[in-house]
Amino acid sequence: MNALPQHSGAVAVIGRPNVGKSTLVNALVGAKVSITSNRPQTTRHRLLGIATFPGGQLQLVDTPGIHGEQGKRSGKAMNRMMNRAARGALEGVDAALLVVEAGRWDHEDGLAFDALRDAGLPVVLAINQVDKLKDKTALLPFIAKVTEGRAFAAVHPLSALKRSGLEPLVASLLALVPEGEPAFGEDEITDKSQRFLAGELVREQLMRQLGAELPYATTVEVEKFEEEPSPQAGVMYRIDAVIWVEREGQKAIVIGKGGERLRAIGTRAREQMERLFGAKVFLQTWVRVREGWSDDEAALRALGYHD
Structure with a gap:
């Protein structure tokens, strides 16, 4: 048959x-x-x-x-x-x-x-x-x-x-869609890198935890994404992520009282990364100010946005 x-x-x-x-x-x-x-x-x-x-x-x-x-x-x-x-x-x-x-x-x-x-x-x-x-x-x-x-x-x-x-x-x-063989392997799920996905998972927590206060004034840039062997988990990722905002007041909102909000964002994002990557993740986050980035096409491209 x-x-x-x-x-x-x-x-x-x-x-x-x-x-x-x-x-x-x-x-x-x-x-x-x-x-x-x-x-x-x-x-x-x-x-x-x-x-x-x-x-x-x-x-x-x-x-x-x-x-x-x-x-x-x-x-x-x-x-x-x-x-x-x-x-x-x-x-x-x-x-x-x-x-x-x-x-x-x-x-x-x-x-x-x-x-x-x-x-x-x-x-x-x-x-x-x-x-x-x-x-x-x-x-x-x-x-x-x-x-x-x-x-x-x-x-x-x-x-x-x-x-x-x-x-x-x-x-x-x-x-x-046309008849034909699959273009990607059965275990492939996206064309994006783990580095890109890590930045998106941090931004997801910003949208979920700060949506009402900072709906669109934040973005995330992954400055470091390194893989190293781990005795317990086999592999571990060390990730440094910068959260960019447009004003000093927004920086204070993201960090929260005593840094509580930033820790909550980082913890939840790390848990999501470990679930997606199937590996241990050590995540560090910082908040920095870059005025007007969302209305500057050159800045957007530098931060990884493309059309």
Whole structure:
């Protein structure tokens, strides 16, 4: 009996900020490759999550949320760069996955769909967070409203957080990518380095623990990432991370009273690194001030941001 042909291809994961794109990518990959929080702008970089299944492999391009007029009006270099990164993700992919929040379709969702349609890509609609929809009878009318006048290759209600509804989604996406051998090994989960992921895990804790106070004024630069043998764990990573803020007052907020907040950020980030890397981690963090970094494209590139 002949085995079914393998499919392998790239899928851009697109949507407005904070609809669960990164949570969905992590669920499909089966590991944490994209950081998550309930704050917009958590995802600032284009990242490849590699999801391998019996029927083939999906290279999922996780992107910053597409910002609409509000993002354009802000004029921030970071917003412009993230928009370019999100739209640039459409180049060279085989299909697109548009992620929306169950029960909500607004102007930015429409912008995202229009960008995909104009790129000529087949689009699968993922209606995420259906577990949070209080009135489940509203789902079918919502689907009818969203799909009216818009052509989708498939529509899948799901919950990325609870990992429900994922198998039919995977089948639809694999059917849209070409036949071919996997582009990456079965044990590979991302194209990003451990050094990059370490910086992102520190930034995740900043977003989670300081989101209300410092929503977007922080970034992280890993100055040292060294591997050394460990008698107990086999290998240990020594990591030095600098948390950049834009003003002295923000530095005090990150550090917290007696350094408590910075220690909490470092402890939680280290635990996440050890879980992801499967190794012991010795993490040191510092907070430094660099005025105006988020509105300076040269500074953003120096800090590892690309479009």
